[in-house]
Structure formats: C-alpha cells, structure tokens
Amino acid sequence: GAGVSQSPRYKVAKRGQDVALRCDPISGHVSLFWYQQALGQGPEFLTYFQNEAQLDKSGLPSDRFFAERPEGSVSTLKIQRTQQEDSAVYLCASSLEGFMGSQPQHFGDGTRLSIL
C-alpha cells in the first residue's frame, strides 16, 4: 500500500491480558516510530527503529512495553499485563531517512486500545 498501515484498528482487552499491535511502514522507509496519543493530547514518543536496530526506547513507559522490527520492515508493539492507563491510540510513523535526516514522518491511522 501507499501509506503506513496499522492493525488492528481497534482492540479491546481485559486488564492483565497481553496485546500485540502491528505496523506496516511505507516500503523502503528506514526509520520507524511508535507514539502514544491520549484523548485530547498530542502524540508522545515511545520508541524508534532505524532498520532493525532499536536506537531509542526512552519513551516506553514501563518494562511491560516491548517493540521489535526484526527484518527492518514490519514492527510489532507488545504490551504485557495491560493496565487501564494503557488505554490510548497507538500511532506508528515511518520516514525515508535515518536519524540524521529531517524528512517528514508519515503516520498510520493508529490502533485504539481500550483496557477494561
């Protein structure tokens, strides 16, 4: 596809369950980002990949959050033992260049996660 694709679009889970969110970036894009967006707020950075290398995970809120991009394309954000405060929209973005570039990040439509 032409844009960043995220799945599922909506996910409802019970507190304590594990969830996995998928991101298909634009083909050929080197950089991939995950952001968390609470209602009425701007996106907040979670983690960054350049190809398969995770160069920055400073925004991950706890060790329950884990992200991977094993082949440098598709990425998965996993949240273990979910808590109600994990409810948010999780956005994935990709850009053409590595971390020294300033090309715009292109966003998917996100996964809306609700923890009951």
Place this chain on the structure above:
Amino acid sequence: EDQVTQSPEALRLQEGESSSLNCSYTVSGLRGLFWYRQDPGKGPEFLFTLYSAGEEKEKERLKATLTKKESFLHITAPKPEDSATYLCAAQLKGGATNKLIFGTGTLLAVQP
C-alpha cells in the same frame, strides 16, 4: 526541558474569517518544526516543515512561518473542510533519534 506549547486550545471561525494558530517551542536545539493536520479517528497528516527563522511555506489557504521562538499557522479565508486539529512538533538536533515533540494541538472548527 524541551517543550512545545500551542494556543489557543480551540478556535471557532466563520467561513472566510482568517486567523492564526500559535506554536511556541523551548528546545535545546531545533532541527525542524513540523505542522500536521489530524482529523477525528485518523493519524496526523503532514503539512509543512520549517528549518530556520524567517522561513515561510504555503499550501492552499495555509501559510506557516517560523521565528526563533515560535511558529504560526495562518489560515486565510477558511472553509468548513479546514476543520481539524492542527498539531505542531519540534525535531531536535543531536542524539540518536529524530523523534518529534508534539504540542497538544489546536482544535479548529469552521462554520459555514
């Protein structure tokens, strides 16, 4: 601490009534200032990147400008289809990432 602040939080305009949105930034070093548009239930859509003070960029009814401390998004003769949340974000110099630091956005409603 690196910070981006947007004002106003919400703005209601009549169709054709021009206005400006403000984005103030306090960062250690700016690589680029980005503007995005976000519609309900959608991801942010890229509008502009500004790199240095004095720079301006235009697209249809939108014009973005940059100073050393803030950026403005000017909307000329808006139409109802311009209604959306407008986000600005700063990209920092240095470090091992080019993450964006976002403001909380301005929710714009344009009434016919």
